[in-house]
Amino acid sequence: MTSLVTVSQALELVPAFDPNEAIVDPLEGGLTNCTYRVLQGDVVFFLRLDSSYSNIVQSNRLNELFILDEAAKAGLAPEVIFSNLEFGILVTEYLPGRIWVETDLGDSENIEKLADLLRSVHSLPICGYQHDMAEIAVRYRKPLKRFSDLDTFASKCIDIIRSIRSVNMISCCHCDVVVSNLIEGNRLQLLDWEFAADCDPFFDLASVIGFHKLDNKHTDMLLTAYTGSGDGASKEKLEQQLRVYKAIYWLWLANRYALSLEGSLIDHLKESQQSVF
Incomplete structure (x- = not known):
């Protein structure tokens, strides 16, 4: 079970982000996690944070990272920029399209x-x-x-x-x-x-x-x-x-x-x- 963090706490933990400059916009659509579009300088990232329901669903996050890495190398998925399994943080590139x-x-x-x-x-x-x-x-x-x-x-x-x-x-x-x-x-x-x-x-x-x-x-x-x-x-x-x-x-x-x-x-x-x- 992960220790849930707020958006501001996540920004502090991700090396690619400057909490004083990052512009964060929540994304709609997800029922299991909390997701955000993060603009840092001129680069856009995707941020996903575990929620209380994420713990209930019990997704295998380590397995997800393995598959994401393989899928990204094959051009099928976004590249992982940062992850922290303890606090339920995932940062990937923000795919255009x-x-x-x-x-x-x-x-x-x-x-x-x-x-x-x-x-x-x-x-x-x-x-x-x-x-x-x-x-x-x-x-x-x-x-x-x-x-x-x-x-x-x-x-x-x-x-x-x-x-x-x-x-x-x-x-x-x-x-x-x-x-x-x-x-x-x-x-x-x-x-x-x-x-x-x-x-x-x-x-x-x-x-x-x-x-x-x-x-x-x-x-x-x-x-x-x-x-x-x-x-x-x-x-x-x-x-x-x-x-x-x-x-x-x-x-x-x-x-x-x-x-x-x-x-x-x-x-x-x-x-x-x-x-x-």
Whole structure:
């Protein structure tokens, strides 16, 4: 568990920053951490600080740094400038470019770009840390015990995850491929690697398909672009990982709601529940 720090404390700890001159602007979008754009002189940095929820999610920060380094060397991710695991600080370069939006997934050329990016990610060296989706699911369920309806459905989600057999094909995966984590400058790259680990590569396809509710046409386009064929075996693997993704995503949302009681999550949680079966 990290010792949480404020922005001003973080600025004091990062050698690249001068607390008296750095201009800090909070960024929107993250649900797990606190993120900022930091202007130091004429150089822009990205700053991420752990929050109380970061400790609950228990991301493997050391593993993330290993994968980020490999991904940055391959041109797939921002370069790490500074990190402090004890205080939950990560500073990377601030990538120039445009963050994708959901409509970008409707373009066939973009689907090809995304498939190429995912193949490149899955070609990175494995890190030795593999996600145990069933163990993660059980951990997400713990705070749901006081919500009987949520806990009952959580049990069903865990059964789904446990029913999907483990695979022999494991690759380095991002595990949170959504458009808000895709940025396009000179090439398409990925942001926010905190969930990255060794995993079934089809889980990365499942995350973008499941989160953005791609229709059959665009799902087939992505699968064919990624595999080169979209054969029956690949479709079966993808369908299995879609079931895992939808179940684990609902559990993540439910966990977040149980710990925060954020009313804005209720409708999202109900919608996600309908997609699990």
